[in-house]
């Protein structure tokens with residue numbers, strides 16, 4: 001049965017708390033999302049009745065918890081339309097992307113080859129490529145924004161050559177809200193023989209992702225941005241590509257046989273999951289995906305688009321406010337970056353904080369993008385399906401209050 005989104009907010013205990021004596025208006029969902037009671041309950045149940053190590057014990061409880069852990073792998077695979085053998089559990093998006101850069105890139109990159117990324121990347125999908133490019137003698141190239149604030153697709157196409165070995169880009173920008181046409185880009189990249197690595201951190205909780213349809217080679221996301229626990233992430237990789245990647249960490253439970261001098265590793269995904277994994281977090285991620293599924297994409301996307309249009313149009317109407325990113329009417333996730341003329345975003349965020357409104361201010365781990373936008377920082381309000389019209393009203397009132405306060 002589909003759960004009604006109008007009452008879903010009540011499932012999130014943190015949203016009923018206060019901040020600075022005001023009801024909290026949580027608009028920092030791009031940083032992390034709040035957790036619904038079923039996820040919290042699932043974590044408690046795990047620690048109360050299921051807490052053992054997995055993949056090791058022969059006793060009944062160890063077997064039962066291992067089965068539940070592996071069921072979540074199947075669930076994640078179903079969620080992304082992949083096979084469970086293509087799902088590696090990691091610490092988060094950052095770890096997933098670092099592993100692709102450290103382990104996969106050296107298997108396909110020769111000196112003078114090129115890695116193509118975009119100017120809108122989060123540092124997690126930028127710094128690992130800088131480091132690997134330096135190490136392998138490859139060239140790191142950037143696709144810029146076009147005049148409308150989208151990725152410049154003409155430049156992207158023109159940049160793809162037989163030298164391009166990897167195209168790494170975000171599905172949804174954490175600063176601009178831009179939704180990139182991954183399927184189209186993958187088709188172009190594959191034509192020149194390049195592999196496509198997608199940073200899905202800002203996409204997975206907000207729109208359906210089908211890795212087979214996108215035909216990307218790798219896809220990364222974090223549990224904590226999809227209403228699940230921190231400390232757990234996912235790396236999807238096509239089976240043949242995971243097979244050609246060496247493990248990044250070495251240790252217990254990822255081996256078939258160890259002798260004094262040699263080790264035979266298990267096949268993927270086990271060869272990447274060395275040591276004790278974040279078991280509770282995996283189980284919690286399963287509960288989070290169940291929760292999302294119970295709401296359905298149609299309700300989630302309709303509500304988030306409603307909030308985007310409402311907040312975006314009202315912000316735009318405030319004199320002195322500049323919105324960054326593509327027009328609200330184009331493919332745009334519910335993330336709004338803006339500045340108020342004459343007011344530093346940190347000062348703006350501080351006034352909003354005094355009113356109980358939690359937004360982010362800063363460079364959003366995207367410093368090259370800030371330089372391209374010719375700003376040092378922006379304020380960012382990012383929405384989730386549990387936000388409502390009252391949250392938007394509080395945001396707008398607080399921004400107007402800041403404008404008056406600073407006489408901006």
Ligand SMILES: Cc1ncc(COP(=O)(O)O)c(C=O)c1O
Pocket residue numbers: 030031092093094095122124125170172173174199201202222
């Ligand atoms: C687009 C994008 N990529 C990667 C990350 C990194 O995610 P995590 O810190 O969960 O590894 C974030 C986090 O904000 C992000 O927004």
